[in-house]
Amino acid sequence: MKVAAMEMGKRTKGNPTWELVKFPKQTGNKECGVYRMKFMKHLMEDPLMSTKYKLKELGEAGTYEDEELNDICLELVEYILDFINQGE
Template sequence: MRSMEVFWLDSLVRKVVDLNVKFIVNDAMKVAAMEMGKKIKGNPTWELVKCPKQTGKKECGVYVMKFMKHLMEDSLVSSKSKLKELGEAATYGDEELNDL
């Protein structure tokens, strides 16, 4: 919020941010900033983050949750480059997903 950056985690690897979600998040961030007394010019910066690719069409939530858990457990995730590096894994196996 402080840096006005949004990270879009997409395990379907569509390479595009959903415009409806983008509109809602942009407005929500502006409202939150105004409520905190901050002046905002323009929209937040959006960063498309490659996640490990899901194998089917219905596992999106599981893949993104697994990736977020991986991010939270990695104490070195403090830079965009590290975030992108973690997303380079091809996919998660069943054993890796079962711990959720």
């Protein structure tokens, strides 16, 4: 982090403070990629809400429901189909 800051011409003060983050637990063994997509989407959805608050909120959720995971899969399929159709 110090090297990156120096390359951007910024000074760093001390060492970063790391926090232990809780996030939704995956219940099965086949949904790993879907869980990651849902997690990333949740973090990116509201740019005005702090990442720290979003991570706390996700940790309190415990796990994603099947319906939430299915929604992510459907969004991905729609995105891929739109991408394919644009090439035609």
